[in-house]
Amino acid sequence: MRCLIDHRKVKKPLPWEDILVEIGFGRGEFIVKLAEENPNKKVIGFEISGISIEKLLKKCRELNLYNLFCVHMDAFWGFYFLLKDSSVESIFLNFPDPWFKKKHHKRRLTSERNLNLFARKLKKGGAIRIKTDHLPFVEWTLEEAKKLGTFDINFRKVDRGEPLTKYEKKWISMGREIYALDLIKVKDPEHELDVSIKEVETLFPVELEGKEFLWERAQNLELRLSDSVILKTFRVFEGEGTWIVEALLSEEGFVQKFFFEIRKTKRGLRVDIASHSEVIRTLNLQRAVETFAEKIAEDV
Numbered sequence: 001m002r003c004l005i006d007h008r009k010v011k012k013p014l015p016w017e018d019i020l021v022e023i024g025f026g027r028g029e030f031i032v033k034l035a036e037e038n039p040n041k042k043v044i045g046f047e048i049s050g051i052s053i054e055k056l057l058k059k060c061r062e063l064n065l066y067n068l069f070c071v072h073m074d075a076f077w078g079f080y081f082l083l084k085d086s087s088v089e090s091i092f093l094n095f096p097d098p099w100f101k102k103k104h105h106k107r108r109l110t111s112e113r114n115l116n117l118f119a120r121k122l123k124k125g126g127a128i129r130i131k132t133d134h135l136p137f138v139e140w141t142l143e144e145a146k147k148l149g150t151f152d153i154n155f156r157k158v159d160r161g162e163p164l165t166k167y168e169k170k171w172i173s174m175g176r177e178i179y180a181l182d183l184i185k186v187k188d189p190e191h192e193l194d195v196s197i198k199e200v201e202t203l204f205p206v207e208l209e210g211k212e213f214l215w216e217r218a219q220n221l222e223l224r225l226s227d228s229v230i231l232k233t234f235r236v237f238e239g240e241g242t243w244i245v246e247a248l249l250s251e252e253g254f255v256q257k258f259f260f261e262i263r264k265t266k267r268g269l270r271v272d273i274a275s276h277s278e279v280i281r282t283l284n285l286q287r288a289v290e291t292f293a294e295k296i297a298e299d300v
């Protein structure tokens with residue numbers, strides 16, 4: 001598991017410089033070659049597919065690659081939490097999902113919001129290197145990039161000697177044209193990033209003196225902690241003097257699933273995040289414990 005970075009456990013942001021990143025590495029052909037060709041650089045892949053992560057871990061073990069790392073996480077949040085500003089040399093996007101329907105365009109990895117964050121993490125002169133077979137995706141990406149005024153654009157001739165990913169092979173065999181473009185960072189984005197999630201060192205439990213737990217109140221809750229922060233709870237499981245409650249916190253689109261633990265104490269109840277729940281400790285998670293604790297108990 002040496003190659004897996006657990007975003008919940010590792011000290012953030014990572015201290016590395018001049019990092020090479022691939023977003024959505026799929027079967028991992030490209031990122032493995034990148035790591036082999038750049039033994040002195042840290043190479044990180046972000047993937048949402050668990051199968052892709054497993055495949056890359058296997059290759060890492062087989063090939064003894066000490067500079068290759070992967071993170072099982074949406075790239076936006078991976079960049080947000082793990083990477084320092086100006087610490088990335090290149091970001092590779094090989095055949096990203098084009099999300100064909102207009103109503104899904106905002107999910108594209110090259111939306112203005114994503115590019116804004118990626119640009120902050122790139123060092124000056126660093127670039128987002130994109131390959132795609134989908135011309136409307138290229139045109140849309142250029143429009144989004146222009147809004148930030150951060151990048152110079154450079155179209156590349158596709159080098160057939162470059163590593164061929166599954167999708168590249170597929171589109172070439174079908175005779176499709178391949179577009180390759182670099183968004184080169186010339187300055188920092190002017191627009192603010194519309195996300196601000198604060199991490200905290202420790203999450204504190206809430207002690208409720210003279211209270212008893214009412215599990216009917218704890219299940220299927222939907223609590224709005226602020227405009228962009230929602231806490232939901234689902235099932236309650238009962239143990240001996242303990243209850244576990246399934247929960248989900250969505251803060252500014254960042255979603256964490258976890259469990260609350262409610263334990264009987266001599267004086268009343270203790271409400272906490274269950275120790276087996278692996279989470280990024282955020283200020284909103286602390287608020288979630290406090291708000292949840294207010295709702296679920298009554299005087300003995």
Ligand SMILES: C[S@@+](CC[C@H](N)C(=O)[O-])C[C@H]1O[C@@H](n2cnc3c(N)ncnc32)[C@H](O)[C@@H]1O
Pocket residue numbers: 023024025026027046047048049052073074075076093094095096097109165166167168
């Ligand atoms: C069309 S496939 C391309 C795979 C590979 N790059 C290739 O060229 O064969 C897109 C990949 O991006 C991953 N992906 C999609 N959205 C992502 C995101 N927000 N963060 C990380 N990976 C993502 C998918 O799981 C999938 O493996």
